[in-house]
Amino acid sequence: MKLAVSRSTRYLDTVIFNHPRDFVREDFKDFIYSTSVELPMLQFLKDWKKIAASALYQ
Structure with a gap:
């Protein structure tokens, strides 16, 4: 999960928060x-x- 958070943070920094x-x-x-x-479907x-x-556990 930590990797997903890191990727989403980088994405937001690059795409959304790349300028004020x-x-x-x-x-x-x-x-x-x-x-x-x-x-x-979820x-x-x-x-x-x-x-x-x-x-699986029976």
């Missing part, structure tokens, strides 16, 4: 999270992962 903005990183993060929606994958994991 009227907003700060926290504002940008809050905006992104507030507009995010869960993909319909719940299926979460359920499948639980079923697969329980089947």
Whole structure:
């Protein structure tokens, strides 16, 4: 997970915060999270992962 955070930080530094903005990183993060929606397939994958994991340990 630490690598993903590092990559996203570098991306934001390069693409969004490469020059002064009227907003700060926290504002940008809050905006992104507030507009995010869960993909319909995600719940299926979460359920499948639980079923697969329980089947492996039986």
